[in-house]
Amino acid sequence: AQKVTQAQTEISVVEKEDVTLDCVYETRDTTYYLFWYKQPPSGELVFLIRRNSFDEQNEISGRYSWNFQKSTSSFNFTITASQVVDSAVYFCALSEAVSGSRLTFGEGTQLTVNP
């Protein structure tokens, strides 16, 4: 069975600090997909990134970067020079090729960036 663990329930930082959100996953499938979504206070879920299990290249998009390591089953998300607008709940999610598009979400990490 697939499982996603986000051990950090809440993180609070001061603006301009770097922050890393951890995500650890479990799966028996060799083909799977990992995601990060952002949920601001307004409630909508915003897609940030998708990674497939065959692509371990790290990715950078502006202030966001992702580190995918199959050896540790982790897919961590780093925000550089955080801003108040980054305050949100961030969800890591997993889908397995064998189970179609069914997404399993982690419990989420509430990030608060203080001015």
Added chain:
Amino acid sequence: SAVISQKPSRDICQRGTSLTIQCQVDSQVTMMFWYRQQPGQSLTLIATANQGSEATYESGFVIDKFPISRPNLTFSTLTVSNMSPEDSSIYLCSVEDWQDQETQYFGPGTRLLVL
């Protein structure tokens, strides 16, 4: 990505009543999904809705409680039947991107409070 809208955006309902939530997409999509997010918690998949077939429900969710319709490739409804306060949640629909079918994009959600 597809533009997804949901109606209503929020509602307050009395226990024992039913509410139908609509999800509209601006393009044709094969698969639509319904998720529930209970207060302060993560998202849980309720069911997958394909056009022209019965919805597929996840463990713990049944058609009598959450009937789903999928009359065409751009529209779906989820009904929350015989509501109780435990049904108070955000209900979100999502669709697979037609170009990137491993990625789901989410609607803005429907915030439901049952008194």
